[in-house]
Amino acid sequence: MARTAYHHGDLQQQVHDQALAVVREHGDSAISLRALAKQIGVSAPALYRHFADRESLLAELAISGFEALRQRLLQVKHTPPRQALIGIGLAYVRFAQDEPNLYRLMFGGQVLPRGVHPRLDDAGKAAFQVLEDTVERARHSGYLKPMPLALMTATAWSLVHGLSQLTIDGHLPNADAEPHLAEGITSLLLEGAIADTNRATDNNEDSP
Amino acid sequence: MARTAYHHGDLQQQVHDQALAVVREHGDSAISLRALAKQIGVSAPALYRHFADRESLLAELAISGFEALRQRLLQVKHTPPRQALIGIGLAYVRFAQDEPNLYRLMFGGQVLPRGVHPRLDDAGKAAFQVLEDTVERARHSGYLKPMPLALMTATAWSLVHGLSQLTIDGHLPNADAEPHLAEGITSLLLEGAIADTNRATDNNEDSP
DNA sequence: TGCCAATGTTAACACCGTTAACTTATAGCG
DNA sequence: CGCTATAAGTTAACGGTGTTAACATTGGCA
Structure with missing residues (x-):
């Protein structure tokens, strides 16, 4: 019923x-x-057999x-805390x-308020979890x-979310002139978060 | 021609x-x-005498x-750097x-790409400028x-932008349980940004 | 006073999401 | 193997949208 081809x-x-x-390509x-139905060669109401409405499709x-996003984050190595965090x-x-347009859809907020689509909420949490795990490892x-x-x-x-949004929307004018902006920003934050015992011992360890 | 009442x-x-x-109230x-025209009691095409299209209205x-936003930021006092920055x-x-809905319109990105509406770009820069001035004062x-x-x-x-977006979209679950989240986050960043000479001398100066 | 331009009007086009009512083809069962 | 329930598709239609064209009206000014 789910695998074989119907019409x-x-x-x-x-x-x-x-x-x-x-x-x-063009945003949500x-x-x-x-238009989607026409492109595929099917009548528009046919889509409603598979998606409750336009919003549900966007949620999907x-x-x-x-x-x-989660897959991307999972690929970052676990090696030393500082590299893992910056990475x-x-x-x-x-x-x-x-994926600026996709990212905007994910965090547009206007598209779907939290709590409406449980699977969407879970997907967001799962991605966030990877980030949290990395921080937890470094902390531990x-x-x-x-x-x-x-x-x-x-x-x-x-x-990272703020930086992402601001750069893809072009609010940071010299983002191109400063390709290492993301790294610099992350490092700057780390300066305030690392334990004093680790201070001054690892600032340059990534450029041996 | 611009002041007196026409029809x-x-x-x-x-x-x-x-x-x-x-x-x-309801988002962009x-x-x-x-609907807007009907509410006001005018025909829809009348709006086109004042706004090129829907997007231009939203840009306005x-x-x-x-x-x-700029006015809000301008009201923050200039007093000691740390308070000014956190403030x-x-x-x-x-x-x-x-103003979550208004904020989403401003930074939705989907609404208007930078460069299309110069006045919009300028307004964004002007707001950002206030923030930059504050940082510059602290740095200087x-x-x-x-x-x-x-x-x-x-x-x-x-x-601050990332925190704003994440909280108004409900991505940070315990945001309500942690009302001082914004302050904590800002302080954490400051830890990495303050000069070493100022370290440990002003951590608690805001609660005398 | 008479004209011009600003400001409004109605009619119409081409979309859109969505629903109702109907048709078709498939899967599973007696 | 044939029948039937149902999943998956169809067309027709409703109400809504942004937008444009063509026309009407009004107010300020020469």
């Missing part, structure tokens, strides 16, 4: 893929169910986005820069000050 | 105000030119938002929390490390 093969997947391509405001795409921050920002290893975990992760997330 | 008084202002109210996606509203960060986040006074100004302001803006 058109699995429309659900086809719509999902096509819509994802449109979002990545360019998504039109009718946002879920894909969070899963892709995951860079990976996060780079994802946003690579004694590299970071023994501050509340929630405070540290919230700080880290705020920083 | 309906100054429609421009009336549309602007009404639209701003709608955005603040709830803006409908036809975003400009108002940036000006309101302006809190004021920024509080604005976003007070020797309170902060002598790092590049662009780096410091980008960091500060990223942090």
Whole structure:
């Protein structure tokens, strides 16, 4: 029932893929169910067999986005705390820069308020979890000050999210002239978060 | 020609105000030119005498938002660097929390890409300028490390913007349980930014 | 006073999301 | 193997949208 081809093969997947391509190229405001259906060669109401409404489709795409983000973050090595933290921050920002339209859909807020679509919320939390785990490891290893975990992760997330959003929307004019901005920012934050025992011992360890 | 009342008084202002109210209450996606015109008691095409299209109206509203944000930031006192920095960060986040829908319009990115509407860009820069001036004062006074100004302001803006966006979209679950989150986050960043000479001398000066 | 330009009007076009009512093809079962 | 329930598609239609064209009206000014 779910695997074999009905009239058109699995429309659900086809719509999902096509819509994802449109979002990545032109943003979520360019998504039109009718246009999507016409492109695929199916009538518009057919889509309603697979998606409750336009918002649900967008939510599904946002879920894909969070899963892709999570995969990116998971690829960051666990090696020394400082590299791991900077690495995951860079990976996060780079994802946003690579997929600005998708990222905007994920965090647009206007699209879907939290609590409406549980699977979307879970996908977001799962991505955030990777970041939190990295911070927790660094903290547990004694590299970071023994501050509340929630405070540290919230700080880290705020920083990378804010930087992502500001850069992809062009609010930071000299972002191109300063390619190491993300790294500098992350380092700057770390200065305040590392334990005093680690101070001055690892500032230049990434450039041997 | 611009001041006296024509057929309906100054429609421009009336549309602007009404639209701003709608955005603040229901978000920019709830803006409908036809509905707006009907509410005001005028035909829909009449609006096109004052706004090129829907996007231009939204841009105008975003400009108002940036000006309101700027006013908020300007009210922060200049007194000691640490208080000024934390104060302006809190004021920024509080604005976003007070006007979530307006804030989303301003930074939605989907609404208007930079470069299209010069006045909108200028309004954004003007608001950002207040933040930059505060950082510059703190840096010039020797309170902060002598790092590049662009780096410091980008960091500060990223942090407060990220925190704003994440909280108003409900991504930080325990935001309510932690009302001092914004202050804690700002302090954490400051730890990494203050000059060593100022370290440990001002951590508790705000609670005498 | 008479004209021009600013400001409004109605009618219409081409979309859009969504629902209702109907048709078709498939999967599973007696 | 044939039948039927149902999943998956169809067309027609409703109400809404932004936007443009063509026309009407009003007010300020020469």
